[in-house]
């Protein structure tokens with residue numbers, strides 16, 4: 088997959104995309120990232136990319152010409168999603184990431200200043216995304232979040248091929264507690280069931296703890312009444328057997 092990112096601040100992308108799993112994905116040729124300076128596509132003598140809003144008001148807007156010229160140069164056929172990162176976009180999610188990973192190419196436009204000229208929205212971009220209900224100084228960090236979450240769905244990027252389909256949200260549930268050695272850390276133990284070697288019991292415990300954690304922290308994720316009932320049932324069941332389902336407290 089190839090992702091082109093258009094930004095006024097290419098330097099912001101130098102660190103985060105060149106470590107760990109994204110670094111390996113690029114080395115393996117599974118992911119190619121192109122970072123473009125929008126200013127390079129400005130035609131006027133001062134290479135200006137912003138201007139004052141018609142009708143007055145606070146701040147500056149991104150001009151249409153450099154953005155249209157950049158996208159038409161980078162993606163002449165206009166045959167891939169062109170996505171504007173903006174707080175007004177639809178909310179990015181696990182599902183959107185999976186959907187975007189189905190494309191060969193993506194173009195991400197990082198919004199800045201007070202926004203972009205409306206004609207960019209109407210006639211250049213095919214989608215607008217926000218990563219949550221807060222305002223960032225620009226779309227760059229959001230673009231990096233999108234790249235990371237999408238890359239996890241490219242086959243071969245994660246060590247275990249199925250990784251992205253098995254983790255939190257894939258089944259619509261939060262992941263429950265997990266433990267590694269030592270079995271006793273400063274007096275705090277590990278639930279017997281996860282050390283039991285009984286795979287069926289462990290699977291049941293994981294499902295129950297995932298349901299319980301989801302019910303406590305993100306009840307709105309338990310969409311179906313079937314899941315809600317399963318969650319209530321497993322909480323009750325494990326309360327009765329009291330075998331380590333409880334969340335650790337602060338002590």
Ligand code: 6GU
Nearest residue numbers: 172173218219223225229
């Ligand atoms: Cl995509 N851009 C900006 N500037 N702020 C945001 C955002 C995007 N998503 C959440 N906040």
